[in-house]
Amino acid sequence: MLNVSGLCSGYGNVQIIWDASFSVNDGEVVAILGSNGAGKTTLVRTITGMIRPWKGSVVFDGDELAGKSSRAILDHKIVQVPEGRQLFTEMSVYENLEMGAYSKETKAKLAESLEFVYKWFPKLKERRGQAAGTLSGGEQQMVAVGRALIGLPKLLILDEPSLGLAPNIVDDILSVAHSMAKEQGISVILVEQDITKALRMADRGYVVENGKITLEGTSEELEKNEHVKKAYLGI
Amino acid sequence: MEIFLQACVNGLLIGGFYSLMGMGQNIIFGVMKIINFCHGEMLMIGMYLTFVFNSYFGLDPYLSIPLVVVIMFALGALIQHTLITPSLGTKSFTNLLFLTVGLGMLFQNLALVIFSPNYRTITTSYSSKTLSFGPVTMSLPKMISFIGLIIVTVALFWFLKYTPTGKKIRAVSQNPIGAEVVGINTKRIYIITYGLGCALAGIAGALLTLFYMVYPMVGASFSFKALIVVVVGGFGSIQGAFFAGIFLGLLETLSSLIVGPTYRDLTVFVTFIVILVVRQVIKLRRR
Ligand SMILES: Nc1ncnc2c1ncn2[C@@H]1O[C@H](COP(=O)(O)OP(=O)(O)O)[C@@H](O)[C@H]1O
Numbered sequence A: 001m002l003n004v005s006g007l008c009s010g011y012g013n014v015q016i017i018w019d020a021s022f023s024v025n026d027g028e029v030v031a032i033l034g035s036n037g038a039g040k041t042t043l044v045r046t047i048t049g050m051i052r053p054w055k056g057s058v059v060f061d062g063d064e065l066a067g068k069s070s071r072a073i074l075d076h077k078i079v080q081v082p083e084g085r086q087l088f089t090e091m092s093v094y095e096n097l098e099m100g101a102y103s104k105e106t107k108a109k110l111a112e113s114l115e116f117v118y119k120w121f122p123k124l125k126e127r128r129g130q131a132a133g134t135l136s137g138g139e140q141q142m143v144a145v146g147r148a149l150i151g152l153p154k155l156l157i158l159d160e161p162s163l164g165l166a167p168n169i170v171d172d173i174l175s176v177a178h179s180m181a182k183e184q185g186i187s188v189i190l191v192e193q194d195i196t197k198a199l200r201m202a203d204r205g206y207v208v209e210n211g212k213i214t215l216e217g218t219s220e221e222l223e224k225n226e227h228v229k230k231a232y233l234g235i
Numbered sequence B: 001m002e003i004f005l006q007a008c009v010n011g012l013l014i015g016g017f018y019s020l021m022g023m024g025q026n027i028i029f030g031v032m033k034i035i036n037f038c039h040g041e042m043l044m045i046g047m048y049l050t051f052v053f054n055s056y057f058g059l060d061p062y063l064s065i066p067l068v069v070v071i072m073f074a075l076g077a078l079i080q081h082t083l084i085t086p087s088l089g090t091k092s093f094t095n096l097l098f099l100t101v102g103l104g105m106l107f108q109n110l111a112l113v114i115f116s117p118n119y120r121t122i123t124t125s126y127s128s129k130t131l132s133f134g135p136v137t138m139s140l141p142k143m144i145s146f147i148g149l150i151i152v153t154v155a156l157f158w159f160l161k162y163t164p165t166g167k168k169i170r171a172v173s174q175n176p177i178g179a180e181v182v183g184i185n186t187k188r189i190y191i192i193t194y195g196l197g198c199a200l201a202g203i204a205g206a207l208l209t210l211f212y213m214v215y216p217m218v219g220a221s222f223s224f225k226a227l228i229v230v231v232v233g234g235f236g237s238i239q240g241a242f243f244a245g246i247f248l249g250l251l252e253t254l255s256s257l258i259v260g261p262t263y264r265d266l267t268v269f270v271t272f273i274v275i276l277v278v279r280q281v282i283k284l285r286r287r
């Protein structure tokens, strides 16, 4: 469903992403792995239209998205949980979730979607009146995921959801992402530095190094790969 | 005691104007992180519009408010779209500083050319009517303006809290990246925000016209007061600006009464400097 090929982008005249090609199938969880500064977030921003691609194509369900605005790409139901969560800290949990309804359709289905989100994250229902900035890191990440789900994604992109969170909370959030793919048929791109955790959840993965995709394979293949073992797993 | 009560009422009234100016300034600051140095000139334009509608078309100053709102909103939206948004792209603070300061000078001089430096006033059939509440006397125009300020302030809070556009304004000011992630059209929010800020200053101008002289430089002191309100109330904080404005108004009239008009501004500034210092000390202690 998502087919990225030959994608190049960067900031100003500094190129960060070099000729990236990868694909995501329906209901699949694909991990994008790489160490800090490898260009994962830049890749996410390019796909979601927050920065313009310099070259290459992003085809989603047959539509070319390269060069479209972030809003237009959102309308194709590619929704991201951005790095650092990017919540509206002084708004309540409820208001944050509500802001995720960006279109007529998502607004019309808001009540239903809220129930859905509260079912997966019951904590958020308890805390719905509380300002998002006063929640714990894990709860904030749940709000960020919930806000994206309110947007009824076909493709959900999570950019380092585990950053700075306790291991058991990371497991919770990743397993929700996994269920979204396997039970709801939402495709998921999981961007992570924590390769072990990510590969446990993902069907396939790509490794990004210095803005280039250097390796790809199923989770098992990547786990067994000598380079991955040495460079990322410390074995 | 009576004089004291009277001063409090007057202080609340002038403070309401400072609040309205400061809140407009802070909505703009929150969303775009710029200080609108021509905010006082927007009030001045609002006053002249009210003056013109009254002296040439016989329109009641309070009934002209809807017209003033529409014109000021359109003017603000135009300025935002053609001048400020493109300058925001340059990420240069000095560009924006010169832009809004320059606009302020432009409007002052335009007013000077069109209306001459003369002081203008308007009078209506009810200008000199007064109302008494126990020991406190208030002119009818001041009373109407006071109620007007309350209505506008409540409406503004309601707008920001409950309407979709108000929520988007808060979203952009709290997290512009998050706002883009949820598909908010930031440029549209900039236009609405600046238009709204200008409309609020215009309303303040219209509400002021019956008991305050209109002249080309009338905005300058309000620009300055709005800036104080923003600094003391906290950059970008709407509630902060509301309370700081009321406080500034009360402080001005009460210090005028207690230490006399000569030392009024001195008292006001010393108080605010003390507040800022104390607040900073508390902040540092908490770390
Ligand atoms: N807004 C920006 N402007 C300029 N350079 C940036 C910006 N954001 C990230 N970079 C640079 O791009 C490179 C990749 O960063 P990023 O995509 O954030 O990596 P990752 O998400 O894999 O940690 C880094 O060298 C970083 O310094």
Ligand SMILES: [Mg+2]
Pocket (backbone or CB within 6 Å): A040, A041, A042, A083, A159, A160
């Ligand atoms: Mg990153």
